[in-house]
């Protein structure tokens with residue numbers, strides 16, 4: 001389905017190529033896709049392959065293949081974070097130029113020993129902020145995070161966070177030269193013109209860092225909606241490791257129908273045995289983001305649970 005002329009909605013799905021598409025990621029793909037289509041918007045797929053070392057060879061191809069088999073239709077070219085380093089560097093340089101960022105020579109070991117630990121790990125104490133550390137090997141780039149902020153989410157409401165006390169000055173470029181996820185997604189979402197981000201709830205705590213960077217760079221903040229996390233029968237988040245059932249093994253119409261039920265879209269029972277394209281067609285017409293549960297997690301549907309060992 002082509003985007004309607006005049007709609008400004010631009011959404012995206014941005015999987016990490018660290019394994020095959022599992023049900024949790026499928027739910028994210030379907031929700032972001034349906035929200036874009038319901039709003040006559042565009043929907044992009046971006047492969048978040050920033051950290052090459054963690055990439056599982058062939059998984060980007062496998063993920064795209066699965067999306068295609070399920071009937072997702074994306075707009076434009078697939079984009080790859082690994083090809084955007086120059087853009088990330090440009091914005092890192094800009095933050096340095098504005099004295100909003102600085103180089104830090106503290107190793108992870110030193111930081112762990114010296115700094116208090118917070119909810120998300122050690123809270124960097126700003127030790128190198130005024131030390132004028134020069135760039136070089138084993139130095140990371142940090143942003144001066146001095147804002148308490150309120151993050152709005154279409155499903156979870158407003159959350160306030162004090163960046164300095166909960167995280168401290170956070171990293172933009174790691175000592176090994178890899179740009180941080182926060183800087184990369186902010187730049188990529190800017191370059192794709194993303195207006196709406198529907199993604200997994202595990203990323204909700206990271207939103208403040210991304211909104212902070214958007215503020216620093218005077219960029220528009222997209223509308224965020226974080227979906228509930230899908231938990232397996234042992235209450236573990238589905239991950240690309242062994243606990244995630246391969247959606248390839250279930251019938252595709254069952255996977256999509258169970259996704260709609262899980263997202264509280266109330267598909268009629270009769271749709272459960274309908275062909276895949278019929279379910280898509282119903283879903284594109286009836287999708288309502290506001291029906292999605294705002295709670296932190298939902299259980300994996302029994303029909304998709306792997307058989308007990």
Ligand SMILES: [Zn+2]
Pocket residue numbers: 103104105106126127128129
């Ligand atoms: Zn330091």
